[in-house]
Amino acid sequence: MADMHDEPKVTSRPNLEPPQRTPLFFGFVGGNRLAQLRGAAQKMPLRTLALFSILWLLWTTGYTASVLFQNTTCWPAVCTSPHAAYLVPVFGVLLLPRKHWWFMAALFGGLFILGLADSIYVPAIHATAVKIFVVLMGLLTLGLGIGSGLLAQHFGQRYGRSDPRVTPDLLIIGTVFLTTILNGLLLLFTGKVLAQGLHLPAEIMSTLGYGMELTAHIVQRSIRLALVGQMALVALCLPLTKQQKLLLLGVVPIFALLYWLQITEHMLFPELEVTVLLLAFANLMPPGVTARAILFGAVPFAFTTGVFTMPSLMPHHGLTTTEALSSILALVLAFNVAIRQVRSHEAQHLDEHLRRMEKIQGFADVGRFIVDFPRQEIVLDAAAQQIVSCPRVVGLLDFMNALRADSLSHLDMKNPRSFESAVLHLAACDTRAAQDLKVYIWYEIQPGQTLIGHGFLLDVTREQEREAKLRFALKRLEEESQKQGRIFSVIGHELRAPVSVMAMLIDQMNRDGDWSTSGPAMKQACDQALETLGNMRLSINPELNLPSRKLDLPPLHILKRLETMYAHAAQQAGMSLTIDQPNTAPANLRLDETRIQQILGNLIRNAILHSGGRTIRLSVQLRPKDPALCNQDAVLWTVTDDGVGLSPVDAAALFEPFKRGERATVDGSGLGLYIAHNTATQLGGTLRVAPNQATGTRFELHLPVTDPSPLDGDTIFR
Structure with missing residues (x-):
């Protein structure tokens, strides 16, 4: 196994630089992408306002043209509850800095008038009282849109950090969806109150559409508009990968087929059939792809065929069964996309944690591996490859041959599950120094009784070297301590005899006073004591020799x-x-x-x-x-x-x-x-x-x- 003995490469440290800024409205990374978009808009105001204007102009114009081309009339009571341009102030609050809100209000005013273009054929619309009514409804719609955006921001900022599974963006999207439906009903109720407050005659009220039961139709319209707003926000928050972009390119042409089936009158219940198809997409595809499929597929289909946009109002009649089912399935579709977005966020959150763990592994010299016992192979991740200087797949026998003999005693290939953790020693060679690897492994029996091992690999060479030096130092310290103990014991033993003799001679001199007899003996005892002390000095500190x-x-x-x-x-x-x-x-x-x-x-x-x-x-x-x-x-x-x-x-x-x-x-x-x-x-x-x-x-x-x-x-x- 030549690769096992290659010179170990220096472990490259992971790149901790912050991600580069991506273009506006595409691919922001982070937990609050809408806030990031608003920050980017502040840096690029002209580009942001131009793009914002073009997108909402296309939306409102497409919706209005769809109604006009169907040779039908959208009753003002319906068209303003909520208006097609209702989402303009909502998105303006979420995406534009406050200093540009004036532009948002002006754009809404123009689009509000454009959205009522199909109502100019209603004679009552030209009455002064009706014009005042339309202006008040426009101001009310603008106020409710701004309020919806501010409320969504408040919920996102306050509660979006309390649960790691829910980001501020998810709370904002949910709040916008719910407030759009509620504001549609509020606009219907407020419109009736305003019409009565302006003392509009009964025939004008009927002409405006307030003489019919509109609640079911307003709920349906609000659900569809809320669904479009939700999908637009999801598309902004979830950038697509390369594979998802290819999937989207394969989905959008399906709506061309649906357009042909509709104009050739092969579709029996187009609203219901298209909604079921979108619900299938939501269950099979990532939420980012589903959102774009609705925006770039279902919305153009609706504008060109009139499905979902053409009023089907008849006096004193509610929704048809297929329309009611379509509205219910639209709610299920919105809920399904929201759930899958939460799961997508959890998966992304987990992936980010794994990436951080991989970065930490790069610093800590920790690698992961899989042992495929049937194939007799070891599969290493990038960190493990750098630690042992091996390719991604290594033969199990080759790896064992690279181990020192003292490590093989830990491995029993006849009973591999007996091995759970050990310090393995990779033998030294000409191109790489010896390594000490701490290995942890656990086992899994897969279908077919296949035994697979999963584990972590840690380079503990430096720790082992430090431990060996510490053991050596402790041993030397213990030896020195024992040596000092012996020295003091010997000193006491060796000095006992001459000191005892000197004490005895001193007593004898005190009694006899004869130095001629005690003097030589005293000198010999002193010499013996001095010699003992000198030898001890030289044994402890040889550098103090003569x-x-x-x-x-x-x-x-x-x-x-x-x-x-x-x-x-x-x-x-x-x-x-x-x-x-x-x-x-x-x-x-x-x-x-x-x-x-x-x-x-x-x-x-x-x-x-x-x-x-x-x-x-x-x-x-x-x-x-x-x-x-x-x-x-x-x-x-x-x-x-x-x-x-x-x-x-x-x-x-x-x-x-x-x-x-x-x-x-x-x-x-x-x-x-x-x-x-x-x-x-x-x-x-x-x-x-x-x-x-x-x-x-x-x-x-x-x-x-x-x-x-x-x-x-x-x-x-x-």
């Missing part, structure tokens, strides 16, 4: 001084201390006398106290290209005894602090050899035990050669 003082002198000079210093102690232990003088002993070298003497002194004391032998031999010689010092020229110092020797266990831990041999019979701190080894390292050399000794123990000190200085007695401190 300063380096290098002098030009013969190496044998150091051995002879050590022989003199420890001869008495060796004699008391029944041992002899001798110096071997091989022919390769150097004559004169630059040496750190103090530190070398300190190292060899620790080795000699160790042999005296613990070897149990008879002889201790000291030697020094030159070792050209010493392997112990990477083939450098070296000086080899040795301390050899013929005692009991070291067991393999003792030899392995010889230079560790507080380690004492299994055969040790004399108390000690266990720090002498540890200090000697550290001091040798500081001098650039090494201290070790010679292997394969038949009897006794041989310590070898390898130090690099330093040639004599031209100036004798030069001292260097470091």
Whole structure:
């Protein structure tokens, strides 16, 4: 699986830039698109007013022409309850800034007069009282339209944020739909009151249409106008995707077929049949497509055929059965579109949450995957692909081959459901470092007993590294704590004996007053205590060791001084201390006398106290290209005894602090050899035990050669 070992790409951060502004009336993104449209209109006033005028002029002209071309008359009582231009002030309040409402009022006035063009043939319309009546009805219609828009805005702004399933736009659309129907009935009632208030004669009232039962017809007209307003607002709020645009192009031509069926008189109940078709569209298509199908298909069909627009009023007769059913189905259609718009908003809301989650995944290195066990494949999302540097589909066997052996123990392919979560380790290769992946997976049995796994993939490499460093630091801290505890324990143990001796000698001096007897013993006890404290100091802080003082002198000079210093102690232990003088002993070298003497002194004391032998031999010689010092020229110092020797266990831990041999019979701190080894390292050399000794123990000190200085007695401190 070559792709599994590609160099991991840097995870690209998701784009958090705000969406670019789209053209006016098309494709705004957000929870309150009508408010966004109003903001855009304020930035582009001329374009907005021109487009607003053209659309409503086409609507009113089309409606009026439809009535005129049918050679019929729309009774003023019907045409003004509500007027075809009623939606102009409603949409003006919702979409235009307040400073442009004067234009909205002027446009409404012109369209109101245009909408009554078919009523000019009514003789009573030219009476002065009737003209006053028409003007008052126009002003009332304008006021009710503005009130409807303001009420819709109020409900949208106040209650549109309380429920995430309902946006301000949804509340605005619902309010406009309901107020349009109610205002139609209110206009009918108010028209009768105005006509009576103007004392219009009964024959004029009848000519205007108020002499008939109009309630059912006004309700029908108001429902249809409210449905058109609802669809226009839905179209503004729901932009179409590319697929939905193609679907709309396939739906609109259907209305051309309906037009042909109508003009050829093949449709028996056109209002009912068209409404049923629209209801089918609403159930099968997205609400944005349904709204545009009504606006660009059903409305032109109605204008060109007269269906839905031609008055079917007859004196003392109500709606026909098909008209009543058509009105009821129109209400069902409006309710259906509203429900589907709510569901569309919920789906969009969920999609936005998923997109945000995907953006968060990009930051958090979290990926999703599906395991198809029958196909033995793993399908990765974009985030998971970036984490593991794999293609979208990876063979399950290839993925397992990329895991380290310690991760395979978590996976039981014979019983995959036994695995739910684990940290898996992707093995390192030439092009990618090793990774630690935290995997969570759950299982689903699909129809046909197909087992599918769904899971999340997290890159926890950095967390694992930090955890490992923390564990190491805690372990070191624990070791240091234990070491300090041992140090204080040893200090107390080692100082107990000399301090007790000094206390006893002080008591004896107080009784006897004889310094000649107690003085040497007191000095020996003090020296022992000081040596113990010095060793503790060097074990805790090796950098506080003695300063380096290098002098030009013969190496044998150091051995002879050590022989003199420890001869008495060796004699008391029944041992002899001798110096071997091989022919390769150097004559004169630059040496750190103090530190070398300190190292060899620790080795000699160790042999005296613990070897149990008879002889201790000291030697020094030159070792050209010493392997112990990477083939450098070296000086080899040795301390050899013929005692009991070291067991393999003792030899392995010889230079560790507080380690004492299994055969040790004399108390000690266990720090002498540890200090000697550290001091040798500081001098650039090494201290070790010679292997394969038949009897006794041989310590070898390898130090690099330093040639004599031209100036004798030069001292260097470091």
